Amino acid sequence: MYEVEISKRKTFAIISHPDAGKTTLTEKFLLFGGQIQTAGAVKSNKITKTAASDFMEIEKQRGISVATSVMTFPYKGKWVNILDTPGHKDFAEDTYRTLTAVDSVILVIDCVKGVEEQTKRLMEVCRMRKTPVIVFVNKLDRDGKDPFDLLDEIEDNLDIQVHPLSWPINGGRDFKGVYLLPNKSLNLFESNKTKKADDIVSIDGVHDPKLPQIIGTKDADKLIEDIELIEGVYGDLKIEDYLSADIAPVFFGSALNNFGIQELLDTFVNIAPNPLPRNTDTREIAPEEAKFSGFIFKIHANLDPRHRDRIAFLRVCSGKFERNKAYKHTRLEKPVKFANPYTFLADSKEVMDAAFPGDVVGLYDTGNFKIGDTLTEGELFTFKGIPSFSPEIFKELINLDPMKSKQLEKGIQQLTDEGLASLFTQEPGSRKFVGTVGELQFEVLQYRLEHEYNAKCRFEARSIHKACWMTGPEADLKDFMRYRQQNIAYDKDQNPVFLAETAYILRTAIEKYSEIQFHTTSEF
Ligand code: G4P
Numbered sequence: 380m381y382e383v384e385i386s387k388r389k390t391f392a393i394i395s396h397p398d399a400g401k402t403t404l405t406e407k408f409l410l411f412g413g414q415i416q417t418a419g420a421v422k423s424n425k426i427t428k429t430a431a432s433d434f435m436e437i438e439k440q441r442g443i444s445v446a447t448s449v450m451t452f453p454y455k456g457k458w459v460n461i462l463d464t465p466g467h468k469d470f471a472e473d474t475y476r477t478l479t480a481v482d483s484v485i486l487v488i489d490c491v492k493g494v495e496e497q498t499k500r501l502m503e504v505c506r507m508r509k510t511p512v513i514v515f516v517n518k519l520d521r522d523g524k525d526p527f528d529l530l531d532e533i534e535d536n537l538d539i540q541v542h543p544l545s546w547p548i549n550g551g552r553d554f555k556g557v558y559l560l561p562n563k564s565l566n567l568f569e570s571n572k573t574k575k576a577d578d579i580v581s582i583d584g585v586h587d588p589k590l591p592q593i594i595g596t597k598d599a600d601k602l603i604e605d606i607e608l609i610e611g612v613y614g615d616l617k618i619e620d621y622l623s624a625d626i627a628p629v630f631f632g633s634a635l636n637n638f639g640i641q642e643l644l645d646t647f648v649n650i651a652p653n654p655l656p657r658n659t660d661t662r663e664i665a666p667e668e669a670k671f672s673g674f675i676f677k678i679h680a681n682l683d684p685r686h687r688d689r690i691a692f693l694r695v696c697s698g699k700f701e702r703n704k705a706y707k708h709t710r711l712e713k714p715v716k717f718a719n720p721y722t723f724l725a726d727s728k729e730v731m732d733a734a735f736p737g738d739v740v741g742l743y744d745t746g747n748f749k750i751g752d753t754l755t756e757g758e759l760f761t762f763k764g765i766p767s768f769s770p771e772i773f774k775e776l777i778n779l780d781p782m783k784s785k786q787l788e789k790g791i792q793q794l795t796d797e798g799l800a801s802l803f804t805q806e807p808g809s810r811k812f813v814g815t816v817g818e819l820q821f822e823v824l825q826y827r828l829e830h831e832y833n834a835k836c837r838f839e840a841r842s843i844h845k846a847c848w849m850t851g852p853e854a855d856l857k858d859f860m861r862y863r864q865q866n867i868a869y870d871k872d873q874n875p876v877f878l879a880e881t882a883y884i885l886r887t888a889i890e891k892y893s894e895i896q897f898h899t900t901s902e903f
Pocket of ligand 1: 395396397399400401402403404517518519520558632633634635636800
């Protein structure tokens with residue numbers, strides 16, 4: 380059922396290292412989608428201030444991302460859903476989780492800086508999930524790296540094969556445009572930040588006698604050489620290789636100058652996957668199934684202290700989601716109903732009546748949800764593939780007011796349900812270790828525990844290198860957990876986790892307990 384709706388949906392995320400141009404590209408897409416009329420209308424959800432005293436400012440800025448969390452627009456008969464991701468590295472886990480709700484990604488790389496740290500990590504998550512990737516090499520109006528070197532850098536660092544679909548003619552001040560390989564035409568560059576359409580010149584391949592007249596003999600000769608090399612090495616792109624995440628098509632352009640965006644967007648809506656089937660703990664769910672199902676991939680607190688509600692973001696996986704219809708919350712095994720679910724159009728929210736696979740719905744939540752929760756029409760299953768990742772910084776939660784233990788307990792549970800940090804509890808004594816990707820979350824947690832739950836606490840640094848989930852024969856696991864009792868804690872789903880103090884200790888454990896597999900994500 381709903382095949383027509385499903386065939387229209389393209390749900391994806393734009394990912395990049397901060398500053399590569401994600402916000403600018405998003406904005407240009409919205410311009411093409413007719414959702415905004417002028418450049419500069421999309422607020423960056425980039426978190427700019429990082430000083431300790433500014434964490435409420437950070438949360439406010441993070442709040443902006445609620446409005447721009449999902450941007451939906453129709454384009455050439457398709458329905459495009461862009462899921463935004465926070466740029467700040469401390470919120471990397473938000474980004475990883477958002478990637479569980481998309482069917483493909485566009486990766487932006489700055490041609491001056493090449494592959495950066497955050498790009499590598501994001502691609503690891505994409506690889507893990509076999510998410511199809513299109514690469515956009517941005518800022519060609521700047522003097523960047525040689526494009527062949529960039530392709531090598533992408534292949535070497537991101538462990539994916541590339542396939543250029545456009546090719547730059549020079550870069551920086553001499554940037555003349557790109558040659559479009561599939562339709563053998565030229566897209567000529569003109570520095571113009573408000574321009575809406577590209578200047579496409581039809582030529583008959585690089586050997587067209589018009590080419591030297593248009594770009595000059597020297598550049599034409601170089602382009603002929605480059606394109607012959609590329610066509611010889613790469614041949615024709617097989618869409619199946621892109622869809623299986625083995626090959627990433629590459630485009631070159633300049634988001635700021637709205638250059639090369641249209642060909643990127645047109646190719647994207649043409650080849651990007653429609654909503655894909657998803658795995659659960661019982662069976663695979665196809666999007667075409669008549670019955671609705673979906674999962675929560677993100678929870679955002681309302682920052683207004685007078686309204687304690689939160690917004691849970693639901694990705695629809697099958698069937699049709701309807702307003703005011705009772706669904707089953709499969710973890711709590713209870714019915715839930717939503718009077719005002721909303722959809723996202725550019726930067727506004729609208730109450731919606733129905734949503735289809737690939738769509739994202741905003742649900743008001745008073746504390747029923749945690750990340751990964753599944754809603755269905757009655758069948759009991761849980762979507763898989765929404766893993767927790769090992770945090771990088773670990774601290775112990777210390778209660779500063781014994782009279783308020785209950786509040787602290789509730790607060791830390793709820794805030795970690797939102798995905799702000801990971802919580803590991805050690806028994807006996809109920810010691811709580813909180814793990815995050817960045818320092819910022821500790822400040823946000825402490826502030827929110829005090830202001831929203833009236834609980835005073837502090838965090839004490841603990842030298843823990845990694846949290847590892849374990850699989851293996853039961854006897855070995857039991858033996859290991861007894862031997863390493865001091866370093867075992869339990870995650871929110873009561874799974875035992877080994878909190879390895881150092882890389883050396885982890886290595887020794889791996890060597891000594893060769894039957895046990897140690898994983899740095901909660902799903903393997
Ligand atoms: P992000 O979301 O990935 O963090 O990046 P964002 O789009 O905010 O872009 C980061 C900076 O790079 C911005 O400059 C933006 O204008 C610039 N930029 C984006 N695309 C291009 C491009 O094609 N060419 C050039 N030369 N610059 C580009 P900024 O100075 O940080 O901000 P702003 O004052 O321009 O807004």
